[in-house]
Amino acid sequence: MREKWKRNDIWLFLAIVLAALFLFLWQRAAFSVKGAVAVVSRDGETIGSYPLDGEERIVFTGSGGERNVLTIRDGEAYMEEADCPDRLCVKQGPVGKNGESIICLPHKLAVQIISEQTGEADILVK
Amino acid sequence: MKNKTAYMGLFLSFALILSYVESLIPFYFGVPGVKLGLANLAVLLVLYRYGWKEALALNLARVFLSGFLFGNLFMVIYSLAGAAGSFLVMCFLKKTRGFSIMGVSMAGGVCHNIGQVLVAYFVTKTAGIVFYLPVLLAAGLLTGLLIGLLAREVIKYIGKESVEEL
Numbered sequence: 001m002r003e004k005w006k007r008n009d010i011w012l013f014l015a016i017v018l019a020a021l022f023l024f025l026w027q028r029a030a031f032s033v034k035g036a037v038a039v040v041s042r043d044g045e046t047i048g049s050y051p052l053d054g055e056e057r058i059v060f061t062g063s064g065g066e067r068n069v070l071t072i073r074d075g076e077a078y079m080e081e082a083d084c085p086d087r088l089c090v091k092q093g094p095v096g097k098n099g100e101s102i103i104c105l106p107h108k109l110a111v112q113i114i115s116e117q118t119g120e121a122d123i124l125v126k
Numbered sequence: 127m128k129n130k131t132a133y134m135g136l137f138l139s140f141a142l143i144l145s146y147v148e149s150l151i152p153f154y155f156g157v158p159g160v161k162l163g164l165a166n167l168a169v170l171l172v173l174y175r176y177g178w179k180e181a182l183a184l185n186l187a188r189v190f191l192s193g194f195l196f197g198n199l200f201m202v203i204y205s206l207a208g209a210a211g212s213f214l215v216m217c218f219l220k221k222t223r224g225f226s227i228m229g230v231s232m233a234g235g236v237c238h239n240i241g242q243v244l245v246a247y248f249v250t251k252t253a254g255i256v257f258y259l260p261v262l263l264a265a266g267l268l269t270g271l272l273i274g275l276l277a278r279e280v281i282k283y284i285g286k287e288s289v290e291e292l
Contacts, residue, residue, distance in 0.1 A: 002278055002279065002281075002282050003226045003227050003228075003278050003281070004226060005226055005228060005229075006224060006225055006226045006229060007224075008224040008225050008229055009225055009226050009228055009229035009232070012225065012229050012232060012233060013229075013232060013267065013271075016232070016236055016263055016264075016266075016267045017264070017267065019263060020259075020260040020261075020263035020264045020267070021260070023256075023259050023260040023263070024260035027256075027257060027260065041250075041251070043250075043251075044250065044251030085197075085198075099257070100257060101255065101257060103246065103250050103255060105200075105204075105246055105249060105250065106200060108249055108250060109250075110250040110251075
């Protein structure tokens with residue numbers, strides 16, 4: 001006998017879809033502002049910030065020799081190179097909106113786009 | 127019951143094969159942490175066939191073995207967080223008896239992804255990681271649903287220990 005669907009399954013499904021949709025719309029609103037500065041941090045500590053209106057190629061080398069290359073061009077920042085195993089940060093592509101981020105988890109490196117006016121991202125979850 | 131050890135071994139190797147298959151698939155949705163969660167199929171089967179203790183043992187063994195076989199210590203910690211969250215919720219939902227195996231699996235998939243986002247947040251201390259949450263929720267729901275449907279079909283045949291096994 002194959003197990004049948006139960007009413008609670010449907011509620012669970014709908015609740016998660018709604019939660020995802022709500023988060024998505026909320027983020028669309030929060031992330032629609034163009035960012036001004038890319039702030040790079042490793043292990044939670046800021047190691048540099050770079051204005052997005054420039055054109056720059058910055059190499060980050062960690063204590064273990066791990067390497068990330070961040071490129072800033074046309075108001076956007078993207079990870080050009082990384083020697084981490086998954087290279088998800090490279091595949092992610094460019095970010096430029098206020099609050100967006102690139103995260104290289106294996107290297108604990110994070111790039112966060114912030115707006116100049118506030119000096120920090122509009123969304124901060126603490 | 128004398129064959130239970132052998133069956134548990136079988137389930138463990140099944141889980142490891144699924145992990146291996148999963149590591150071969152270049153499955154990328156533009157968001158880190160989105161995975162099929164194939165190995166959860168083995169966990170679900172053991173959870174329904176034996177119980178939470180056996181499933182917990184399988185889960186731990188699977189995370190450590192596959193982590194060190196196909197990844198590194200970092201991946202072990204990362205997937206342990208996902209596995210822990212999803213396992214707790216799956217056990218709880220199964221206990222309530224209000225959910226089918228599909229519901230249990232969907233909740234598991236979603237919690238797995240939430241657990242991983244939490245780890246990512248604590249590792250990078252970057253709030254921007256919530257950017258991934260909607261996609262991860264939806265992805266966890268769909269992969270969980272898929273695994274749950276698969277488990278439902280498999281359980282028809284190996285859901286309970288049959289007479290010749292005892």
